[in-house]
Amino acid sequence: MIPIPYGRQEITQADIDAVIDVLRSDFLTQGPAVTTFERTVTAYCGAQHAVAVNSATSALHIACLGLGLGPGDWLWTSPITFVASANCGLYCGARVDFVDIDPRTYNLSVDCLAEKLAQAEKAGKLPKVVVPVHMCGQSCDMAAIYSLSQQYGFKIIEDASHAIGGKYKGEPIGNCRYSDITIFSFHPVKIITTGEGGMALTNDSALADRMQRYRSHGITSDSRIMQPRPANEIWNYQQVHLGYNYRMTDIQAALGVSQMARLDAYVEQRHHIAERYDAELVDLPLQTPWQHPESYSSYHLYPIRLKLEKSAKSQRQVYDELRAAGILVNLHYIPVYRQPYYEMMGFRAGYCPESERYHAEEISIPMFPTLTKSDQSKIIDVLHEVLA
Ligand SMILES: *Cc1c(COP(=O)(O)O)cnc(C)c1O
DSSP, X not given: OOOEESOOOOOOHHHHHHHHHHXXXXXXXXXXXXXXXXXXXXXXXXOSEEEEESOHHHHHHHHHHHTTOOTTOEEEEOSSSOTHHHHHHHHTTOEEEEOOBOTTTOSBOHXXXXXXXXXXXXXXXXXXXXXXXXXXXXXXXXHHHHHHHHHHTOEEEEEOTTOTTOEETTEETTSOTTOSEEEEEOOTXXXXXXXXXXXXXXXXXXXXXXXXXXXXXXXXXXXXXXXXXXXXXXXXXXXXXXXXXXXXXXXXXXXXXXXXXXXXXXXXXXXXXXXXXXXXXXXXXXXOOOOOTTEEOOOSOEEEEEOGGGOSSOHHHHHHHHHHTXXXXXXXXXXXGGSHHHHXXXXXXXXXXXXXXXXXXXXXXXXXXXXXXXXXXXXXXXXHHHHO
C-alpha cells in the first residue's frame, strides 16, 4: 500500500532539463534566471515588480520591513493560517493580533475586521499592517478590505502562499489591485514549486527597491542611494541599512520558470478533482468547501468540515482511520494563537470561536494535480466506509 499524501509536487523532464542548464551555466545564483522568473510571474499576474526570495516566510519578512513595520506597531492576520503569516510581525518587533474567520470561506471575516478596527480606533491601537490569507487558494474579499484600509490607514500584505493561479473578480491574484504587496510560496506542497522559494509582488517601485535591499544585506550600488565618499576611494557598493541573505538561487528560479508553463493546467486539474469530490461526498455528514461566486480558487487544499453532530465518530477517529488506510490527511490549521509560543504572549482558547470550531471539524484530504482517478476513488470509498 503506497500512502497517498495530501499534496505533492510534479517534476517533469522539462523541469530537470531547465535545472541542468543552470548547473552547466556560469551563474548558480545572482544570475539571469532569477530576473526571468520574476518577469514570468509579474507578466502572469499583472503586477509591476517582483522580488524572488528563498521562501514565502522571507517574502513576508521583507514585505513587513518594506512597509516600515517595527516596535510599537500592530500586525493583524487570520488565526487559520500557517504560523509564518503572524511570525513576520514578531520578526520586526511588532505585536500581533488575530481577526476571526468567515464560517463559509474560512478567510478572515470582513465583519469581524470592521468591528475590531472600530474598537482599535477608540483604544488608539490601530494596526499598521493587515495580512489577509487566501485560504486554500480562495481570495479574501479584497475590495472590502481595501476600502477599510482607506478608512483606517493600514497597509495590506496578501498572503497568497496558497493562491498563485487563482483569480478574484476575474483578475489574477497577485496583481496587487487591492493591496500593497502580495506574497507567494513555492514550497513543494503549494501550486508550483522551486524546492523552497517565495516571491513578493508590488506596484510600488520604491517599495520593490527596499524589499530588494532587505533580500541582500541592505546593500545597494545605486548612486542615488549611496552616500557621497571621496572620489579616490573605491565604493562599488554600500550597506545602507540592515538586511538579510534571503536570495533565491538561479537553480530554483529556473525550476520556477519551467513550472510556470504548467500553472494553468495544474489549477484546472485541481478544479476537476474538486468537482468530483463535491459530487461524490455530497451524501456524507461533512461540508465540502463553499466557493464564493467572485472567486476562482487555485484549490491548494480541499478541506472537509465534519458535521460531528450527524456522525458517530470524532474528528480524531476519522483522521486516524483515514491515515491507517494510507490516506495521509492533514489539518489546516491549528489557530496560530493556540500555539504554545503564542499562548506565552497571553492568548487563550476561546479568543476566536469560529476559528476554533473550524479547527475542531476540519480535515484536508488529498489534493494535487497528479492525483490519479483510482487513488481519488479509493479516498472517496474510504471516506464512505469511515463515515457510514
Ligand atoms: C506555506 C505557507 C507559508 C510559508 O511558506 P514557505 O515558503 O514555506 O516559507 C506562509 N503562509 C501560508 C499561508 C502558507 O501556507
